[in-house]
Amino acid sequence: MTEQGQVAAGFFGSVDEVAARLAEVGYLASPAVATTVYLADRLGKPLLVEGPAGVGKTELAKAVGRVGAAPLTRLQCYEGIDESRALYEWNHAKQLLRITAGREATGTEDPAGGSAGGWDATRDDIFSEEFLLARPLLTAIRRTEPSVLLIDEIDKADVEVEALLLEVLSDFQITVPELGTVEATHRPFVVLTSNASRELSEALRRRCLFLHLDYPDTELELRIVRLQVPGLDEVLADSVVRTVAALRALGLRKAPSVAETVDWARTLLTLGADTLDERVVRESLGVVLKHQDDVVKATEKLITEATVATGNARTVVHRPAAD
Known part of the structure; x- marks a missing residue:
């Protein structure tokens, strides 16, 4: 129960339960993520998740919804969105x-x-x-059962839209002048995502718990790939993850996301590849890189490093070192 007497979502009973139940629906959460999600759930506080594109911010909200078998209401923000599209x-x-x-x-x-x-x-x-005509925010506030509200890419919206959110995120209520104030009976589990393309207001941040998501380390990303693509050879999965980590270190125009790592793994499984050789990389690199200058830069770098390391230009990445 919140300070306003509203019922919080109450999807989780402990931090360990967060990690376990999210894993059941395909989302592997670090201890920091599991703890912050648990606190947001129990305290009835919105969760602001910030980080680069493709690290699992939006998927986190969807996973919470799957755990609770709860309806998800999504407000996709964009430049120019206004009250009539949000409220x-x-x-x-x-x-x-x-x-x-x-x-x-x-x-x-x-x-x-x-x-x-x-x-x-x-x-x-x-x-x-x-x-x-109820838009996403009003729809979420009026739900009478536990639900999830995803406010996606809030950094793309104008500052004026942030002001509209303050009443919603403070008291979970919306005032319609002609009808009165609509107050939530069940607080939705709220996730706001941001790619940090602009600085969000302090007033908005104060109302939220904060979580920064970055690209996972190779160990966690390998677990994600194995979970999402169980039929892929373990050695090849390790090669994919290590190669993607190397790509992210190149300072590319758009670094590969976790979702693109998984897509690449699925692509290799579909192609029946058993190793990342030069031909496979050249033919499939477009799955993880979406700009031609990135493709050229990455291909040259990967093959050059492999040639120096192995003396064989056909071997693009190293096999994992023996324990």
Whole structure:
């Protein structure tokens, strides 16, 4: 139960349960991630997850939803998004039809038939629930069961949108002037994601627990690949993870994401590859790199290093060292 008397999501009973249940749905969480998710769940606080693209920020929210078999409401932020796309708006076309129908019924241009009381009734009618279009934030607040609210890429939205979020994230309520204040009975588990393309306001940060996600170390990423692509040879999986780690160290225009590592592993399994040789790399590198200058730079670097290390340009990466 929160300070406002609202029921928190309550998906998890302990930090260990967070790690275990997320793993069951395919998300491997580090101890820091599991602890922060547990605190956000128990305290009913929004969770701000920041980090480079492709490290699992959005997937974390989806995984929490899968754990709780809870509906997920997603607000995808973008430049220019406003209140009408985030909170709610009125169905103006339907309102106009209602007014037109009133005019036809009274036989005058006045839908209220010249009566002040009639107009009050018409106004109350067209600003009722029937004409309200709930957008993601209002939809999430009105849910009566545990749910997940994902506010994705908040850094792409304007500062004005952050101000709209403050009421939602402080008291989990939204004020609709024509209808009153809508208050959550069950607080959703809220995840805000940011790629840090701009600095978020301190007011927004104060309302959240903070979690920074970076690219996983090779051990954790190897576990992720083995979990997501169980049919891949373990030695080849190790080679994929080590190669991706090397690519991220090259200062590329767009470093490979964890999802792209998994995609590459699936690609190699589909191709029936048993090693990362020069031909396989050249033919499949587009799965992890999406800019031609990155592909050229990475191909030259990988093959040059392999040639120096092994004397064989066909072997692109090292086999894992023996224990």
